[in-house]
Amino acid sequence: MEIKDIVNRDIVNLTNCEQEPIHIPGSIQPHGFLLGIKEGSFIIDYCSANTAEYISLFHSQLLGKTFAEAFGNEPFSELKAYVESGKMLSSTLLRTTLAGVDFVCTVHNSNGIFVFEAEPVILQKLLPSEMYVQTSQFLSYMSDTHSLKGLCQLVADGTREITGYDRVMIYRFDQDYNGEVFAESVRADLEPFLGLHYPHTDIPAQARELYMRNLLRLIVDIDYTPVPIYTLDDAADKNVDLSLSVLRSTSPIHVQYLHNMGVGATLTISLIYKKKLWGLIACHHYSPKNLTPEIRLAAQLQGHFITSQIDVRQASEEYELARNTSIAVEKMNAIQLDRAADLNSVVFSPDILKVANATGVAVLFDGQIYKNGHTPKSEEIRRLASWAATYSKNTTLVTDKLIDFLPEHRDMCQKTSGILYHSLDMNSDNCIIWFRPETKTEVHWAGDPTKSIEKDEKGLSPRRSFALWNQLVECKSKPWLQPEVDAAASYAHALQRQINLLIITLEEEKYRRLSELLRETNSELENINWISTHDLQEPLRKIQLIASRILVKEEQMPVNVQDSIKRMNDSANRMQTLLIDILKYTRLRHSQDAKEKVNMVELVEEVKGDMAEVIAEKKVSVWAENLPLVEGVPFLLKQLLSNLFANSIKYAAPEREPVIKITGSHELQPYNADDKTLYRVVHVADNGIGFEQQYAEQVFNIFTRVHTSPEFKGSGVGLALCKKIMQNHNGYIRASSQVGVGTVISLYFPAEV
Template identity: 35%
Template sequence: MTDQLQSGPWLAPGEPVDLGNCEREPIHVPGSIQPRGVLLAVSEPDMVVRQVSRNLADVVGVAWDAALGRPLAEVLGVVPAQAVARSASAFGDLRERNPVELIVDCDGTPCPVDAILHRAAHSPETVGLPLADTGPPVGGLPAATPSSTLVIELEPAYGPRPFSFPNTYQAVRGTISELNRATSLQELYDITAEAVRTMTGFDRVMVYRYDPDYNGEVVAEAKAPELNSFLGLHYPASDIPAQARALYEKNWIRLISDVTYTPAPLEPVDLPATGRPLDLTYSTLRSVSPIHCEYLQNMGVRASMSISLLRDDRLWGLIACHHYSGPHAPPYATRAAAEFLGSTLSLRLVDRAEDEEHRRALQVRSTMAWLTAAALDEDRPLAETLLGRPGLLDVVPADSLVVSLQGNTGTAGVPLPADVVTALAEWAAGQGHDVVSTDRLPLVAPQLGVPADLACGVLALPLPEGQFVLWTRAEQVHSVDWGGDPHNKAIAEREGDTIRLSPRRSFDRWREVVRNRSEPWSPAQLAETGDLRANLLEALYARSRRVARAAVTLQRSLLSEPPHADHLGFAVRYVPAAREAQVGGDWYDVFQQPDGSTMLVIGDVVGHDTEAAACMGQLRGLLRGIAYDSAEGPAAVLGRLDRAIDGLQLRTVATVLVARLEQTGEESERGVTRLRWSNAGHPPPVVLAPDGQVQVLSGHRPELLLGVQAGAARSDHVATVERGSTVLLYTDGLVERRDQVFDVGVERLVAELAAVGSGDVEGLVDELLGRLLPERNEDDVALIAVRLAPQR
């Protein structure tokens, strides 16, 4: 339900109101007033009466129907009308000049009255909206416009006026001084309640504070000695519907001098200038909901007054005044002085809350600044930094804190079982929000089965790669004393042939034990954890960059330059994928064996991260150690490497092609070199002959990748390569794309290699890469090109 007055859906005119539909009652346009005074709606600037209350004769001695369409001076008299006109035409806020003290002639008897003025502007765009909300405001109320209506409310001034509105400050000066000296919120509440009761004469005055759900609590009380106390009682939000709270935010004081009053209707029903009911948002005589009057009568209240307490223009609470012995109508100036006290209390509450929030925010910002600086120390685990003192429990107090970052998990506060931590982290990650919070976990996620005494409140920051920060608060079991059972809000009464829902009649103290709730996370804490998440992401990024730089350095060091050989020319390349961390599992290696043969190795560890790069380094070292002085063929080398991976539990999978260039004296005389290779799931070698012909050395049964099955069968394959040829070994990043299958990629490689020709081997490789790789390659590419020197 919205807490702003909107265009509906309101109840239709004449539709009966009961507790089942009262939230749709258009209380800002009731079409009637309380009869303690009278109302006249006057057009401007001609000052002609356009709408009046039916009880007009009770105050001014003129029948309502005789007043309509007549100049104001003919209804009130020339002098009172001139006084009203002067006040209405003066610059500034009308409220600053209220009340206008008048003497009207009532059947020959001079009658003092207080005239309270405000304007209700209207335009075609305001259909269904409070008219007093339209037009540019002056001091909180609309200024006069060519299409505005001046609303005049006249209240009889019985007895001496206690003080005039301009002197209100003098009347409350002592109380203001007391408020200034108050050292606690409770003192502020108590001083205000006593002062309002002394000033207005109500039997009971309460300071009534709302929680975030608009349930109210009586936090201070001043009362007649014989009355029972309401202090500490709570009242459900349904007792004051949203549209009533919206009116309290606009018109800060409301008096019901007699809850048994009979409303005085406005005539005509609709204001002629608009064709709609007159908006009474800012009216002091506005008729109130009959449901509310019935509610007060059920409480034994005969008169009531409410003063709004605001923070940031939103309703924070009320000063609620009750009278039991009969009707009670404090004069307007007295009510204005009480309203002034309410405004002063609001300001003091805001000042104190802002002071406390400012001090807390300074402390949190100081802690956050320290943590941000400490996070730059990359020699200390980030989780350890956040769990220290000062740490995250100083940013957001909680019972337990769990931090899981960069492979390190730590806790502070009350330890949580590992399965509970896992369940909470997974639940938070599944919510899809940067900051996840609840103060009632058993109610919102019962499927988790987390005991409330461990984690009833959860505040979590899900982070990339399963990392997280998690605060928890235990259940906070507490009792709430309600003014009547909040779950029994209505009673059913038979009225003729119908059943009507009406307000409850029991207001006896009713105690409820609240469970499955923790101390709530404050809006400031939620905002601060959002800032913390951004800082953590920056710290993780900086640290991951450092790790990536170290991995790149390691990878480059392992991808060594090939040896120098008179009969061979080499070109090697490593092109990382266009991604943030430029490391992966692709590698090449070229080295000579003691017998003069040249070993060529090209491989690709599954994965594209620092772990893949580390595995690549392990495999490269193992393979070198196995193959360096081995007279066995490449298949035997791969078999031994497979067994080493299994025996050392390296838990890695890779494609690898090991080739050996062998040359006997006979082959040298014939101008050829023998190429012997074994392939563990890797793309096949490609040979560019001196005449430009390209051959893919495939057609053999593919064999298992390394690390899949220790002892898998490995085969050697042999081909003779003409001197002057170029042998090309490469990883799949050269020929595979998301939009290009492997076979098509190999066909393109063959075509481009033939087009490049057999020039300088370094230039050939660069030209080939330029033709085959996109601007941002998707995968790492490693490549070895070996040019066999032509026969002399």
């Protein structure tokens, strides 16, 4: 049977300590012994090298045997009952006798291995009466102090009284896991550490992780010699996870750190709050010291008491602050905004600064800045608001150290080290910002935090100096407390609602004025339309009448006079046509006729009948196929087709006979990719002279003519009238043309729902 130890011999130094596997050291402290027992078979698979010191049996005699074979049936029955009762990792410990010696044991399951740790019974233990006194002390803590700091001080005093350590510290972490001695009870002749800060490098991440899992850590003697753990050499890379072990050997880096502090023994109790490591109860003794399991449990209960009271104490401390900020918010909400200028009354109210206990405030709205108190310059506020809107995506931003975000604006530190920003608009820089000035503070570190690693003749080692080192913190404001942040958010949302109502009111007023102006303009346009379509008709008719009478005697006039009168008559005719088209366009705008089913085939026949003479004269071929039924106003659709036919005939190619094809499809189509509506489509195609496709949209504008040659007479209203008719039918019209080939006009009628 081959036996090997599982000691981790990887070289550990300060360059790789962040990756040190401290949960599998392969060794233990010597104030007890360890067995690793296989779950199910209870075969001893791991054994520390010091068993002979406690039970006169060497590890080589124990490995490979069952627990019963090694110690007898009675201890085995006690162990099995303890495991099956579910008491592992509870406050109930296993007490048993092994090889005639009484032990108090802890047992836990580590990946299928029962880690059995035995320590000899120490006569000194906490009596029931002392346990009662301690419980009573817990209750007295609740009435003796209302602050968290006061509670921690009482717990530090109580823990030192119970355990007898030279120094007991309540150690609290910040958000970056730098530590602060928050409360301390220390022997009178020792230097106090209260208020000192320790860098996060003193407790690496993997150590903090173990503190989360194993809530109590004991080192009896810093100068101990690690005891190796042996196992049967029957598999490669065998090891056992000692994360929850009581006897687990400590990292040599941590041992060196404690040596540098002059510490002889330690007890560390984790303080877990909201599933995070809030802090530690750190107990130091300046000589070796062990505790009974009862005293360890009593000390651990002190830690549980602190964490159970954190919420209560913080709530008590924050209550008065929250009450005052809430009163300020209520007073601010009473100020109503009727116009933008009222924002002056908002920012100059004394309560707006009390909302967040700020020294300055600014509101940016519609390009205007309203500010009060100690604030940056207006241009700096604009830049800050623009940056904060982009950075926060128009939400919120809270910081007590703005320079961390804007290092180039150190000149703003004095007045603007801290800001509490709330956007008032998702699409602009409108916002409200509370300001706090720089508060220079002095942080007392236990040694220079930048020198957590020191170099000497032996290489790198943990820092040796814990002498007071003062750091001046600049460009940082007093931190924003949660009640202040909550009150600011509450008022910012209320102000946002008021501003939105103000914007809506201003928009309504603007639209009301525009509506009045539009009504006046429409009234004037109606008068102009009436004049152009009625009053101008009479002088035109007189011009046409006089011209026709003169032309009756044209043989008696010189040729140049005849020519002038004919041009005058033609101009009058064109103007009359234009006025008639304008009248049609104007009437179409007011048309509200009810729509009905229109048979496009029948409509085409009607238009052909009305235009029979010109169709015959120009030898036009007109034919239709697959035309659908559409919803529309019959006389308007007839006007639509008449205009399209007339246009095709007007712009016919002189070298070929005109052809007009009216086709349709019963398959529904969208107008474009963005339009989800489906349409029935009718195409009116001709083989005329066409036009360049770049004018496809322009041809539908009123008074617009692509062909300006005198031979093509017209007002430029025809296709605009067609577009207006399609708009009245909630449809679209589209032109597709090619010079010398012809034009296709596509009509999109909404399909039935």
